[in-house]
Amino acid sequence: MDGLIGGFITVLQPYNVLFCFVGVLIGTLIGVLPGLGPSASIAMLLPLTIGLDPVTAIIMIAGIYYGASYGGSTTAILVNIPGEAQSVVSCFDGYRMAQQGRAGPAIGIAAIGSFIAGTLGALAIALISMPLVEFAIRFGPPEYFALMLLGFVVLLVLAKGSVVKSTIMILAGLLLSMIGQDVVTGEPRFTFGIPELNDGIGVVVIAMGIYGLGEILVNLERLSQRSVTTVPIKHLMPSRDDWKRSAGPIARGSVLGFLIGLLPGGGATLASFVSYSLEKRISSTPERFGKGAIEGVAGPESANNAGAAGSFIPLLTLGLPGNPVTAILLGAFVMYGVAPGPLMIQSKPEVFWGVVASMYVGNVMLLLLNLPLIGLWVQLLRVPYRILYAPLILFILVGAYSLNNSVFDLGLLLAFGLLGYVLRKLDFDTAPLILAFVLGGAIELNLRQSLMLGRGSWEILIERPIALTILVVTLLVAVAPMLSVVRRVLGQARAVNEL
Numbered sequence: 001m002d003g004l005i006g007g008f009i010t011v012l013q014p015y016n017v018l019f020c021f022v023g024v025l026i027g028t029l030i031g032v033l034p035g036l037g038p039s040a041s042i043a044m045l046l047p048l049t050i051g052l053d054p055v056t057a058i059i060m061i062a063g064i065y066y067g068a069s070y071g072g073s074t075t076a077i078l079v080n081i082p083g084e085a086q087s088v089v090s091c092f093d094g095y096r097m098a099q100q101g102r103a104g105p106a107i108g109i110a111a112i113g114s115f116i117a118g119t120l121g122a123l124a125i126a127l128i129s130m131p132l133v134e135f136a137i138r139f140g141p142p143e144y145f146a147l148m149l150l151g152f153v154v155l156l157v158l159a160k161g162s163v164v165k166s167t168i169m170i171l172a173g174l175l176l177s178m179i180g181q182d183v184v185t186g187e188p189r190f191t192f193g194i195p196e197l198n199d200g201i202g203v204v205v206i207a208m209g210i211y212g213l214g215e216i217l218v219n220l221e222r223l224s225q226r227s228v229t230t231v232p233i234k235h236l237m238p239s240r241d242d243w244k245r246s247a248g249p250i251a252r253g254s255v256l257g258f259l260i261g262l263l264p265g266g267g268a269t270l271a272s273f274v275s276y277s278l279e280k281r282i283s284s285t286p287e288r289f290g291k292g293a294i295e296g297v298a299g300p301e302s303a304n305n306a307g308a309a310g311s312f313i314p315l316l317t318l319g320l321p322g323n324p325v326t327a328i329l330l331g332a333f334v335m336y337g338v339a340p341g342p343l344m345i346q347s348k349p350e351v352f353w354g355v356v357a358s359m360y361v362g363n364v365m366l367l368l369l370n371l372p373l374i375g376l377w378v379q380l381l382r383v384p385y386r387i388l389y390a391p392l393i394l395f396i397l398v399g400a401y402s403l404n405n406s407v408f409d410l411g412l413l414l415a416f417g418l419l420g421y422v423l424r425k426l427d428f429d430t431a432p433l434i435l436a437f438v439l440g441g442a443i444e445l446n447l448r449q450s451l452m453l454g455r456g457s458w459e460i461l462i463e464r465p466i467a468l469t470i471l472v473v474t475l476l477v478a479v480a481p482m483l484s485v486v487r488r489v490l491g492q493a494r495a496v497n498e499l
Contacts, residue, residue, distance in 0.1 A: 027067020
């Protein structure tokens, strides 16, 4: 409680309140505009935060993340255009409710559900973080290596699309992370004699290229003119029957979303889809889903905000990002000289508790900010892409140059922008690449330190109980999908024999 009170004292300083407001406002705007995700936007805005106090900068960036998790629901409900991937589910029933003249209750329950889930998620972070930190203090290099290996395996299991493509992305990210000085000897490697590569490639440049410039190049191919027809919005407060139907989905979505957010590869998008499937399965009237069931809005909207909050737990307590947004946030922490992990609460308590407390404040701001501005957000959809993206490209170029005042960084930015464009055209998921790049240096360092502690023997990884347990879990996670495939093949063979 002392830490949380100190966090509120930090975040309620006028300067920090202002930047928290700016963060949630930008996040909501990003969520509303299709094609611009929180990953791209955070990557683009990182150069602007240079020179700010680390607490202030991270509070603003965190606000962008959970603000974007809310913003996409407004346009999904009103005009059937999801601003973010996690808002796709809200189109299923939210837009149907709008067509039935119930846009107000749909938007109201989305806002209230997001507020409740976000607040409960922030409370869960405060409650869970301390026990987890006390446990993580026992971790050494073998345990951290095993934990990161588990993260990569879970990422592959939960990956979108081809596992082979995801594996290629992970290997590419690990190779990119090796450019620069050796983490142990300090010798340059993979620099090809280029002095600018001796310090490696910055995560901001890669993120701005792949997520910022690459995303813009892909969206430029889409139609620039969009037909936006709005529906009247009346009675934002849900009725008593709406509350009765929504209470359970909000509670289940909050818990489910938070737990999914803890997983590597989890987060707001996965949480919203799983929540919708759960509510449809347990409903006594599943035929209502897809036709305007308010449960199909309340559950997923709560889950995606809780998932965004849950993804901060492994980042803050273990220094492990679970999705592209938290990977970029980890790069931002490092850029500001803050090392997330078990010692962060002791070394930088104002940052840790300031971020947690800012989630309470930010969720209140989201609730008070978004409902009055619904009309404005919908009107923004009428802005053509050709007008929107031209200044954004200029903004990205200026931001990349301002990092080190380096023309070489501009070249890298353009190269990674083209790479991001090509990867999307070939249907590669770029999330494993950025995660592997951010974690590559840490997993290599922990592996080599483990081998040094074991005098070159790999047995150290199975001699320590915590590391062995994590490796066993990793093996089970890797084998589980294979067992389901084998079971399906055997079932098909048995059916053929019976015929």
